[in-house]
Every structure is written in C-alpha cells, then in structure tokens.
Amino acid sequence: MDRFAALTARLGTLAVLAGALGGMAEGLETWAEWIAGVGIAGLICVPVVDLLALRETFRRRGERRYADLTTLLLAVLAVAAATSVVRHV
Amino acid sequence: MSAAVGVVGALTGLGGGVLLVPLLTLGFGLDIRTAAGTSLLCLVGTQVGVGQALRGTGLVDERAAVPLALASLCGAWLGAEVAGWVPRRILYLLFGGIMGGTVVAMLARPVQQELAGPQGPGTSAARQVAAIASMAAAGVLSGLLGIGGGALNVAVMHLILQLPLPSAAATSSFLHGVKALAGLAAYWARGDVAPLQAAPAVLGVVWGSTWGGRLLARVPGRVVRAAFLPLVAWVAVQMFRRGLQTGW
Numbered sequence: 001m002d003r004f005a006a007l008t009a010r011l012g013t014l015a016v017l018a019g020a021l022g023g024m025a026e027g028l029e030t031w032a033e034w035i036a037g038v039g040i041a042g043l044i045c046v047p048v049v050d051l052l053a054l055r056e057t058f059r060r061r062g063e064r065r066y067a068d069l070t071t072l073l074l075a076v077l078a079v080a081a082a083t084s085v086v087r088h089v
Numbered sequence: 090m091s092a093a094v095g096v097v098g099a100l101t102g103l104g105g106g107v108l109l110v111p112l113l114t115l116g117f118g119l120d121i122r123t124a125a126g127t128s129l130l131c132l133v134g135t136q137v138g139v140g141q142a143l144r145g146t147g148l149v150d151e152r153a154a155v156p157l158a159l160a161s162l163c164g165a166w167l168g169a170e171v172a173g174w175v176p177r178r179i180l181y182l183l184f185g186g187i188m189g190g191t192v193v194a195m196l197a198r199p200v201q202q203e204l205a206g207p208q209g210p211g212t213s214a215a216r217q218v219a220a221i222a223s224m225a226a227a228g229v230l231s232g233l234l235g236i237g238g239g240a241l242n243v244a245v246m247h248l249i250l251q252l253p254l255p256s257a258a259a260t261s262s263f264l265h266g267v268k269a270l271a272g273l274a275a276y277w278a279r280g281d282v283a284p285l286q287a288a289p290a291v292l293g294v295v296w297g298s299t300w301g302g303r304l305l306a307r308v309p310g311r312v313v314r315a316a317f318l319p320l321v322a323w324v325a326v327q328m329f330r331r332g333l334q335t336g337w
Contacts, residue, residue: 002144009137013295020288029285036284040130040291044273046137047266054151066155073159077267080166081274 005049008042015039048074090116091131091290095297099139100305101317102258103239103324109290119286126276127287129269134294136266139259142302148259153220153250157260158267160221161242164228165268171233180233181332187230188325191244192318220249228268239265240321254313255305262298 019036022028051074058067094109109131113124143149227241242264246257276282305313 006141006144009141009295012137013292016288016292016295019284020292023285023288033285036288040282040284040287043137043291043295044130044133044270044277046140047133047270050136050140050263051267054155057151063152066152069155069159073155073162073267076159076162076166077271080162080271083166084271084275085278 002053005046005053008049009046012039012042012046015042048077051077091293092297092300093293094131095135095138095294095299096301096304097297097316097320098135098239098294099142099262099298099301100258100308100313101239101320102243102261103317103320109294113290120281122276122279122281123283123286126273126281127283127290129273129276130282130287130291131294132265132269133273134291135262135298136269138295138298138300139262139302139305140266142299143259143306146306148256148306149263150246150252150256150260153246153252154260154263156217156221157224157242157246158264160225161228161231161238161264162268162271164225164230165232165238166228166271167225168229168232171229175233177233178332180230181328184230185325185328185332187244188240188321188328191240191248192322192325194248195314195318216249216251220245223249238268240324243317244321254310254317255308258313258317259302259305262302 015035016039019032019034019039022032022035025032051070055067055070055074058064058070090112091109094112097103109128110124113119113127119127140149223245224242227238227245231238231241239261242261243254243257246252246260247254250257252260273282
C-alpha cells in the first residue's frame, strides 16, 4: 500500500506537470486541462491511500485500537466531505 | 514562489495557506474562492511531498497523528457548523492570543529543553487527553476562521505532547492533508478548483515540500525553531490586527 501511495504520488505529479506544460501550447488547452485534472485527482487520492496504508501497518503490528481509530477517521472524512459537497453545491 | 511556500510549509508544519491565499489573490489576481480551493489543494500537495520525503523515517508520529487528526477534523467540522454564531472579532483576538502565548511559552523555556523529545518513557494519558481536547478546540477555531491550523497543530504537539519540533512539524503536515480533503471536496464539486490555474502552484508545493521534508529529516531542531517562531509571531500579529479591524 505504501508503494501504491508513492506510485500514485509520482504519476499524479507527472500528469500535473504534463498538464501544466500542455496548457502553454496553443490548441492543447482542453487536453491539458483534462490531464492536469486527472493528475490533481490522483494527488488527492494519496492521503486516503496513506491512511489505508497506515491502518494496515497498525493491524500488522497488532495495534488494533489505532487501526480502528484510523477506520473511524476515514469514515468521518468521507462523511465530512459528502456533507460539505451536499451543503455547498 | 509556491515551491518556496512548500519548503517553508514542510519545514515548519504551518502548511502555507496563510501565505498562499494572499499570494494567489493579490499576486496573480485569482478569485478568492479559486484561491482558497487552490490553497486547500496545495495543503494536500504538502502532505504528498512531505510523505514522499519522510516515508519510513519515523519522523511522523503515527500514533499521535491519528487521534489528533480525528479530533481536529471533528473540531473543524463543528467550527464550520457554528460559524456565524460567534463574533469573529473575539475569535481573531483569541487566536492571536493563543499564538502569542505559544511564542512566549517557547521563548521562556530553555533551548535545550525546547528541542528535547518526550520527558520520560512515553507520553502520559493526561497529556494525550489534553492534546486531543486542545486539538479539537484548535480545529473549531481554524474551522471558523479558515486559516491558521498549522500553527495550532505544531503548538499542541510540541508544547502538550512534547514532540520534538521536527516531528511535530512532520506530523502537522500529515494532519493538513487529511483536513484539507474534507473541505476540498466542496470546492472541487463547485468548480472552484481550476486544474490549469492550480497546476503550477500544486507542482511547486509538491516539489518544495519534498525538499522541505528532506531538510526536516536532516536539519537540527534549532533551525526548525528559528523558522517556526518568527512565522507564528507573524501569524499572531496578523490575527490581532484583523481582530482589531473586524467589527462585532
């Protein structure tokens, strides 16, 4: 999971870089915006993947209380994000 | 510029929203909502960069981070709910007072004690409870005002949990990313995150915070302290100034 987070971070950064460079070229703006958007979405996933990796680490170490707290944190995060979207959009 | 914000944000654990929003609005003419959305995105970028630099170093205190992130997230959520009930002037002055108190508390302690880790084996349960309660209160304040979470995070972890400053700064960057995600969803869905406009800022912050994270693992605690104290003092002054300018 840690490797997956690192890979997602690198691919996301590369896609954002490609989007930023593409945005400078005439006629490529739509593609560039799409690629940058995908890259940014990838970067946004990294903290969630990090939390999942952390939960696995706690489980492996037998620290069940911390693993359960991490699950609770992920749930609160999901509810907070969903509530925020519903309320403000 | 965003790379510089990333380095400073990673090194001090302040995140950089306080610096980025004025930079994007005043320097690059972005709309305040787009700037706020981009700033949240950059906080996630700080976590990504610091995470890449510090993975496996043990500098992020994971056992402290999870309950504190939970308390902070719930506090920020509550803060957003009760926004409007509490006079902003009081909040700004209270925030400025806490930040000013943090600077005084850190200056009053001898440097060696300031840079040391937890005293004795592990952190006591009473300190953990106090840290969780303080982090929830800090979350409420930063949720109400929308800024300043990083300075409060580091202060709570360093002064109450007695984490060494580099560890407190690294753990604070972890908390930023988690907290920013909750707010970012709404900005993204509302269309206030423009990928092409945000891309250079995000790239700069990710690269800057990766370098900042590497520096954080190498530089002595006194360097982090020297970077942290003036910034927190500046945040305290800004908060007081806003508090005095804001009406009831």
